Amino acid sequence: MxxxxxxxxxxxxxxxxxxxxxxxxxxxxxxxxxxxxxxxxxxxxxxxxxxxxxxxxxxxxxxxxxxxxxxxxxxxxxxxxxxxxxxxxxxxxxxxxxxxxxxxxxxxxxxxxxxxxxxxxxxxxxxxxxxxxxxxxxxxxxxxxxxxxxxxxxxxxxxxxxxxxxxxxxxxxxxxxxxxxxxEMKALVTEKDRLLDQKKVLAEELQHRVRNNLQLIYGMLTKQLDDTADEAGQRGLRAIARRVFTLAKVYENLLGTEMTHATDFGAYVKSLCVNLSEIQDGDIDGIDLVCSSESFLLELDMVTALGIIVAELVTNSYDHAFADRTGAIAVTVVRDAQALDRGRLTIWDNGAGFVEQPGSKRHGVGLVRRLVEQIDGDIHLTVDNGARWIVDFPIPAASSQHLDEYQAS
Missing domain, CATH: 3.30.450.40 (GAF domain)
Structure with missing residues (x-):
């Protein structure tokens, strides 16, 4: 036992x-x-x-x-x-x-x-x-x-x-x-962060250089305007200078952000409108330019095209809509309430109206139509107590995703 x-x-x-x-x-x-x-x-x-x-x-x-x-x-x-x-x-x-x-x-x-x-x-x-x-x-x-x-x-x-x-x-x-x-994952993340930081520095440097070069070209064009007596030559140089200016504003708007392939189109349009009045010739003190815009994060190609469209149509209103040099111009950008993958750009003035004549020498309007076609958009003109240009354009899904990430950061 x-x-x-x-x-x-x-x-x-x-x-x-x-x-x-x-x-x-x-x-x-x-x-x-x-x-x-x-x-x-x-x-x-x-x-x-x-x-x-x-x-x-x-x-x-x-x-x-x-x-x-x-x-x-x-x-x-x-x-x-x-x-x-x-x-x-x-x-x-x-x-x-x-x-x-x-x-x-x-x-x-x-x-x-x-x-x-x-x-x-x-x-x-x-x-x-x-x-x-x-x-x-x-x-x-x-x-x-x-x-x-x-x-x-x-x-x-x-x-x-x-x-x-x-x-x-x-x-x-x-x-x-x-x-x-x-x-190993931490090492990969560290390397990824290093490469992203390097890419950011290089992208910002590139943006600085492009912007500065465009501003230099713009300065050279405006100086050439002073040395050009021919009215047609001045008109052509002014149009080129205006388009160079809009490209410079694209890169200026990119600086200070971490995005290198897209930017907030709403913020860009507001910035562009502030400066558009400053590059106009003649007496424009009696013409008011106002701008309102929702936020759209768009790819650079589309931002550039839409920026040139805004610059061309606003300048067209400044140049031709107001015989007495008084009036108002409004630029608005909104997301389509019925189709969130579509945006609408409206440029309106209360001037004399606009009729596009066959064989017109207004090359800016022809450029606008080509740019609208390039971005798969539609453009409509309404003449009633002034001129109203409406440009409908797509907002790619990738841009909406980029906007969410941009706002979250």
């Missing part, structure tokens, strides 16, 4: 040891600490002075003592055994089955490393640390310097313990892989 009670208590202690180690292994991320604790708990569970965990090294085809309990210095992380049947742990590893040696003195088939004799090892039990769908990690071994007769209960304890240890090893490997992946 006493023996039965002692056996039951031993089994309960061993079960508690496995459960306690499992809890520890889940909390601890350092695999070496987990292996060392495993060796200690196994030794305590079977009441032996020595225990070790051996890791298989495929390149060397050996088993390295990765962690241990009770050994003198120079064993853990130093001693290796051949992964073959010349050692107890090698036999367990290659067969995949537990290996029991109750008395090494009687088993002359082993070629044991010197540390066995140095520690007086007589009895050993080895079980394989299996990892699902992978090569075994290695071997868990307990060692005793007193001859013992180990039974199936001891094997079951070590096998159960080795299974828990295998899961801890697999979890550590997954964690290491995850950390490596995260490290």
């Amino acid at each position: 006493a023996d039965d009670a002692a056996r039951v208590n031993k089994l309960l202690r061993q079960q508690a040891a496995i459960a306690g180690f499992g809890s520890y292994a889940l909390r601890e991320n350092d695999l070496h600490k987990v292996l060392t604790e495993a060796a200690r708990v196994c030794a305590a569970g079977l009441d032996v002075p020595f225990s070790k965990v051996c890791r298989y090294r495929a390149d060397e085809n050996d088993l390295l003592v990765e962690a241990g309990f009770g050994w003198r210095p120079g064993v853990v992380s130093k001693v290796v055994s051949r992964a073959d049947d010349s050692t107890p742990q090698g036999r367990a590893f290659i067969t995949g089955e537990p290996s029991i040696c109750n008395d090494l003195r009687e088993d002359t088939g082993f070629e044991l490393p010197a540390f066995y004799a140095e520690h007086g090892i007589i009895s050993t039990v080895d079980v394989v640390i299996h990892i699902k769908d992978k090569q075994p990690y290695g071997v868990l071994e307990i060692d005793n310097n007193v001859q013992q007769d180990y039974d199936q209960h001891d094997i079951n304890f070590l096998t159960g313990f080795a299974n828990v240890l295998a899961e801890a090893v697999a979890t550590s490997a997954r964690l290491e892989l995850l950390q490596t992946t995260i490290g």
